[in-house]
Ligand SMILES: NC(=O)c1ccc[n+]([C@@H]2O[C@H](COP(=O)([O-])OP(=O)(O)OC[C@H]3O[C@@H](n4cnc5c(N)ncnc54)[C@H](O)[C@@H]3O)[C@@H](O)[C@H]2O)c1
Ligand SMILES: CC(C)[C@H](C(=O)O)[C@@H](O)C(=O)O
């Protein structure tokens with residue numbers, strides 16, 4: 001008998017509840033097939049946390065996450081709180097910090113059969129296969145923010161140790177892939193980037209089997225969509241990683257197919273699409289559920305070492321998209337639930 005695992009589900013806001021419901025449907029079917037014993041604990045988070053408890057990260061939500069085996073998050077961000085004293089996004093940053101989720105892994109893959117979904121040329125995108133390793137608990141997100149009537153400042157702060165652990169993480173990942181790390185910075189201007197580059201060079205000496213190259217963030221943004229096949233593992237600071245990973249979604253064709261995993265040094269990991277709550281399409285059952293389903297696949301693989309379940313979901317997503325069953329973001333007319341109905345038939 002394997003021990004029952006606890007997964008905390010944070011549906012959040014906007015399209016969050018719709019895509020979470022579909023993800024849990026798929027997880028149930030897959031779990032039966034792979035004999036994965038689990039329970040789902042649903043908790044309020046983001047705008048939904050503010051509505052219910054007056055806080056985007058209610059205490060009981062944080063406690064449940066800390067005591068879980070893994071966390072599945074859909075999306076947060078509620079326009080009604082955009083100008084409020086407490087925003088939904090603060091809950092997400094607080095959760096990442098509280099759980100020490102410093103390593104955010106955002107994979108990008110384009111299979112030949114799905115290359116037509118990208119607005120970019122086929123020959124540019126086919127075979128793209130890289131990972132953005134984004135530092136997630138430091139940098140300008142967590143430095144001091146001061147907003148006054150006629151001036152404002154945001155402090156970008158990184159310690160050597162924060163940089164070293166994320167660079168090491170990138171090298172460890174590259175070692176199991178194509179053995180190349182591209183460290184992305186703005187070393188021609190920023191002090192934090194000068195330290196970042198120095199530490200990347202130091203860490204590289206611990207991994208003689210992995211090649212390190214440096215790339216300035218502005219030209220990296222260009223190369224990502226003109227020559228994406230040059231990349232294997234991109235490692236970068238919090239803000240650059242946020243921007244570059246949304247840009248990378250142009251390669252597979254939509255933010256709606258982009259999953260992620262966030263890891264700490266010891267505690268539970270969190271899995272979430274890289275996109276937001278998409279208020280423009282919320283409540284219509286038209287969101288692409290693939291980002292969420294691929295996040296469930298990452299959860300099975302990375303938190304529970306279940307390669308069979310993970311591949312089952314990934315292959316079924318590819319098959320359904322290859323059949324031309326697509327949500328609107330990819331030019332189709334399938335609804336969220338129709339996509340998942342079709343997918344479940346392939347499981
Ligand atoms: N991790 C998160 O929960 C997270 C991530 C990013 C943004 N946000 C928040 O989400 C809110 C909206 O932000 P935004 O509009 O800049 O970004 P967004 O990612 O929510 O949406 C950007 C565009 O992509 C589309 N899109 C996103 N996900 C999709 C999906 N699964 N299927 C189809 N189309 C999809 C949206 O309709 C929109 O046109 C903000 O409050 C923001 O702070 C949250
Ligand atoms: C909602 C926001 C705070 C978040 C971030 O900037 O990290 C989002 O854009 C993401 O990519 O997860």
Ligand SMILES: [Mg+2]
Nearest residue numbers: 242243246274
């Ligand atoms: Mg983002």
